[in-house]
Amino acid sequence: MAEVMELNYTVSNEDFTRAGEASSDVKKKLKQLGVSPEAIRKVAIALYEGEINMIIHAYGGQIKVTISEEMITLVLADRGPGIADIEKAMQAGYSTAPDKVRSLGFGAGMGLPNMKKNSDTMDIKTELGVGTTVTMTINL
Amino acid sequence: MKVYELGNMDDFELLSISKDTDITGVFCCDLLSIAMGKAPAGSAWVTVMANVNTLAVASLTDVACIILAEDVTFDNSLIEKAKEEGIAVFKTKKPIFDAALLINNSL
Numbered sequence: 001m002a003e004v005m006e007l008n009y010t011v012s013n014e015d016f017t018r019a020g021e022a023s024s025d026v027k028k029k030l031k032q033l034g035v036s037p038e039a040i041r042k043v044a045i046a047l048y049e050g051e052i053n054m055i056i057h058a059y060g061g062q063i064k065v066t067i068s069e070e071m072i073t074l075v076l077a078d079r080g081p082g083i084a085d086i087e088k089a090m091q092a093g094y095s096t097a098p099d100k101v102r103s104l105g106f107g108a109g110m111g112l113p114n115m116k117k118n119s120d121t122m123d124i125k126t127e128l129g130v131g132t133t134v135t136m137t138i139n140l
Numbered sequence: 141m142k143v144y145e146l147g148n149m150d151d152f153e154l155l156s157i158s159k160d161t162d163i164t165g166v167f168c169c170d171l172l173s174i175a176m177g178k179a180p181a182g183s184a185w186v187t188v189m190a191n192v193n194t195l196a197v198a199s200l201t202d203v204a205c206i207i208l209a210e211d212v213t214f215d216n217s218l219i220e221k222a223k224e225e226g227i228a229v230f231k232t233k234k235p236i237f238d239a240a241l242l243i244n245n246s247l
Binding site for chain 2: 016017019020023024027037041044045048049052104105106107108109110111113114117118
């Protein structure tokens with residue numbers, strides 16, 4: 001892999017039919033770049049969970065993916081309501097998702113834990129009423 | 141066992157496209173949040189959750205195929221999408237456990 005590559009995506013509000021578009025596209029590009037299947041799976045899971053979170057909780061948002069020789073950095077920024085209690089949100093099984101979302105098979109409280117599990121570093125910056133930015137890195 | 145061999149079994153009906161991929165295990169789960177984190181690549185994923193996100197999870201986790209149990213099915217637009225994305229989807233009248241057991245016994 002030569003140069004640093006940057007990919008940008010917009011996640012639209014409440015559109016579950018398009019959830020996963022960014023993750024699928026990133027997955028395809030990483031495959032073309034010859035990234036290992038293990039790293040691709042981690043990125044795909046972390047990014048998809050992030051996309052779903054933005055759709056459920058944050059009226060959509062922006063995703064920036066940076067690919068370098070050493071790592072892949074995922075930055076997911078939204079202008080949603082913010083996370084009131086990060087510690088609780090990080091607990092597997094804790095969810096504030098509405099019933100409508102649960103009927104689609106989400107809202108099991110696994111999103112943030114899955115993102116943490118599949119990334120090498122994860123940082124959450126959040127402010128109530130302003131938004132949340134999640135930054136994850138996956139080592140190559 | 142190869143994915144296309146499932147189509148030869150009486151209990152499974154192919155809805156999308158068949159594949160030459162190996163099935164390396166069976167995974168059962170209806171919660172997509174859990175399937176996303178846990179479904180092993182190469183597994184036959186048995187579920188009754190049939191929406192567009194099921195396809196997204198299958199594609200991102202690289203499962204070998206989706207098995208819709210309990211006579212659940214995809215509508216035509218989802219079948220077309222599965223074909224476009226190269227995802228093998230089967231349906232069966234069997235309950236999840238029975239379907240998984242049948243596949244597991246044939247591996």
